[in-house]
Amino acid sequence: MATTLKLEDRPRVLVVGGGYVGLYVAFKLQKKIAKAGGIVTLVDPLPYMTYQPFLPEVAAGSIEPRHAVVSFRKHLPQTEFIQGKVTSVNHESRKAVVEPADGGPSFEIPYFDVVMAAGSITRTFPINGLAEQGIGLKTIEEAVALRNQVTERIELASTETDPAKRRRALTFVVVGGGFAGVETIAELEDLARNLASKNSRLEVSELRFVLVEAMGRIMPEVTESQAEWVVEHLRSRNVEVLLNTSLADAEGGRLKLINMPDKSAADEFETDTLIWTAGVQANPAARNTDFPIDERGRIKAGADLRITGEFGPVENAWTAGDVAAVPDLSGGGVGGFCVPNAQHAIRQAKRLSKNLWASRWDKPLKDYNHKTIGAVAGLGLWKGVAKVGKLGFRGPLAWLMHRGYHGLAMPTAERKVRVIFGWILSFLMGRDIAPLMDLDQPRASFRAAAAPAPKPAAAAAPAAADAAAEPAKEPAEAK
Known part of the structure; x- marks a missing residue:
């Protein structure tokens, strides 16, 4: 009440x-x-x-x-x-x-x-395994978790000797080809390539990024020619862009994709990272x-x-x-x-x-x-696409327009300054690639330290030890 x-x-x-x-x-x-x-x-x-x-x-x-x-x-x-x-x-x-x-x-x-x-x-559909395996990108917590997930999977994959587990860890999938999905897969691919290039146990070519879109085109906010250019651009970065394709099942991280026109099987593979950006x-x-x-x-x-x-x-x-x-x-x-x-x-x-x-x-x-007035999208550092009125832009200029617009649109002057100065520091010192681990269980290390130490095994009784050390005596009948 x-x-x-x-x-x-x-x-x-x-x-x-x-x-x-x-x-x-x-x-x-x-x-x-x-x-x-x-x-x-x-x-x-x-x-x-x-x-x-x-x-x-x-x-x-x-x-x-x-x-x-x-x-x-x-x-x-x-x-x-x-x-x-x-x-x-x-x-x-x-x-x-x-x-x-x-x-x-x-x-x-x-x-x-x-x-x-x-x-x-976030708008979702009743897909088997989606709730258990997927993560959205609508909250700051999800963005931080994704950053940690990508960095962690790449690091663990570099020491994984099982080829199947290694492929699964290095496979990253985004469902939804709108602005959020395209920007997400482009930014994460940029990050992953940077991380892999710094790890001598990995090859950048081992990374697999897949963008799944149920419609016949991506990014309806821009012109069709710009959308086609973005698809070509992503594919040039070895991102698999699957149009007219839908996610049918995600149980246990094993994704089953189908072709939308006839619902036939399209592809099937495993991943540890499934990102859902298919609308709101x-x-x-x-x-x-x-x-x-x-x-x-x-x-x-x-x-x-x-x-x-x-x-x-x-x-x-x-x-x-x-x-x-x-x-x-x-x-x-x-x-x-x-x-x-x-x-x-x-x-x-x-x-x-x-x-x-x-x-x-x-x-x-x-x-x-x-x-x-238009739309702007970032596709990773120095890469972008923009539409302002009837004019289309792409490449570094569009990326600068993207940052300029959103830097000014960020609410409050204090936050604008923090974001813009952060960009300047990143330009001078490089991207911050350090993950923040165990955010979901921050007390884990303290609990381990505070847990009682295991007791040592009890020492054997002296008499038993002495008896074990003496040679066995022959029976009286043998004498």
């Missing part, structure tokens, strides 16, 4: 989720709402926002993991932060139920305005509300970013980002809606903040209308 949390009795803007939308809405409104006598409350299971476009570079050792996240406590000083998960929202009563991150008893929190910004989660879906938390939901589980929104149902806008209820079905007035969206990416989320958050504040003073609201 949820209990009522004792909070200050003042108008509250409750922000559900601390991704791009949640961070920017809280950042833009915290001072204004406080001066007006209210408070902004942000609820998220994590104490930081993750800049997801940097995750491939974090996995490749080009960016320090903590530099790719933004601390709520540091950068939202006038926002009330609650580390937990909103399990339900009842807008009719203007209350939300929050479950603390430590698993403590749930409590209710009242609000005046609510901003649904729960974002998205709206956070299921959206369904635990009394807001209108579309067939894809997204909260229905109007162009002014108010939650909008069959009977028009819902008062004091707002949404944006991956969890929302926001109309794309530019006409470039899939199905008439904005695609789920950081570019839209950040801009929607800024418009939402202005509209929410305007609604407090009964001022007119403006619609969100932004035409995507």
